[in-house]
Amino acid sequence: MADPTPAPAPAGAVPAPAPAPAPSACGPIDAQAWRLYLDVLEAGGRVAADALPAPQRPALAGLLRTGLLMLDGHDDSYLAVNPRFVADTLGTEMNAEATRLLNRAERLAADLEPLIAAYDSVPRPAGPVPADLQITGREHIRQRIAQLGSACREEALTSQPGKPLPAALELSLRQELPVLRRGCRILTLYQPAVLTEPAVIRYAATVTRAGGEVRLLDEPFQRTLVFDRATAVVPAAEDFSRAAVLSDPATVGMIVANFERDWARAERVPWHSLLDSDPTRTASAQVGRLLAAGLTQKAIASRLGLSERTVAGHISRLRDLHGAETLFQLGWLMRREKPGA
DSSP, X not given: OXXXXXXXXXXXXXXXXXXXXXXXXXXXXXXXXXXXXXHHHHTTSEEEGGGXXXXXXXXXXXXXXXXXXXXXXXXXXXXXXXXXXHHHHHHHHHHHHHHHHHHHHHHHHHHTHXXXXXXXXXXXXXXXXXXXXXXXXHHHHHHHHHHHHHHOOSEEEEEOOSOOOHHHHHHHHHHXXXXXXXXXXXXEEEOGGGGGOHHHHHHHHHHHHTTOEEEEOSSOXXXXXXXXXXXXXXXXXXXXXXEEEXXXXXXXXXXXXHHHHHHHHSEEOOHXXXXXXXXXXXXXXXXXXXXXXXXXXXXHHHHHXXXXXXXXXXXXXXXXXXXXXXXXXXXXXXXXXSTTO
C-alpha cells in the first residue's frame, strides 16, 4: 500500500530532484505548481507558510487541492506528500467516476425511451422538404449527418472514395452501430486503396459483424450519403467545407440509381479474414491485380493512392515471387493465374 505520510526532512543535504518534465506532462497540476513542489522537496520536504510569496499562492492552492502538500497544524508549515499515495488516491477516484459515467451511459437509452417512442410516432411529411439546404462548416455537416442517421428507419447508402481518417471511422462506428441495431441496412462503398489501411479493415469487419455491408469498387465515384432513399448529402465544395442536403425525389432517385449500379459491380471482401493480415501483403495483391489488368506503374500508384516508389517495391517483390525477369512477363504470368484466364 502506498505511503500517505509527508516526506521527512533529511538530516543532511537533500539530493537534487529529477528535472521537471515539460508542462504538458504535469498531470493534475500546472507547471507552476509542479515547480513549487520540487522547490519544497529541495527545502527538505517542508516550507513555512509565510515563506511563500503572493505569486505562488495559486500554485500552493493547486498542490493542496490535489493532496501533494498538506498543512502541518503545529507550526503552519506545508509538508510534501508522497506522490505515490496521491496517484493511488486520485486514480481510485477517477476509476469510480468513470464507472459511474459508464453506468449512466448504459441507462441513457432506456431513460429516453419514452421520448424516442414519441419522436418516432410523429408523422413525417410525405412530400419533399420545400427547399434543399447548403450547410457550411465541417462540424455543422457532421451534426446534420448525425441527425439524419439517428432518424434513419430503413436504409443508409454511403459512397466514400479515398482513405478516411481513423478519427472519422471511429465517429462513423458510433453513429452506424445504433442504426444497425435498430434493424436498418447500411451499404458502404470504398475504393481498393483502403486495403492498405488497418483502421479501415477493422471498421469494415466491425460493421459487417453488426449486419452492414462494405464493398470495394475499383472505379472513380462521388462521395454521397443517402438516408431512407429520401434525403441525400453530397459535397458542395472541393475541400468538403460545404455540403448540400437534397430532398427532391427525382434528384435523390438518380443518386440512388447510380449507387445501385456501382454496388452491383463492387467486389465483396472477407473483411474478418483480413484483420490479422499484413497490410503490405494486401497492398501487393492489389498491385498484382491491377498489373494483370494492364495498368502501368504510374496508373497503379494513382489508383491505389500510393507513391510510385512504393508501387515499385511491391512489383519488385512480386517479380521475385513469380520469377519474372521483366514487367511484361510479370503481368503475363499474373494474368495466367487469374481465375478463368
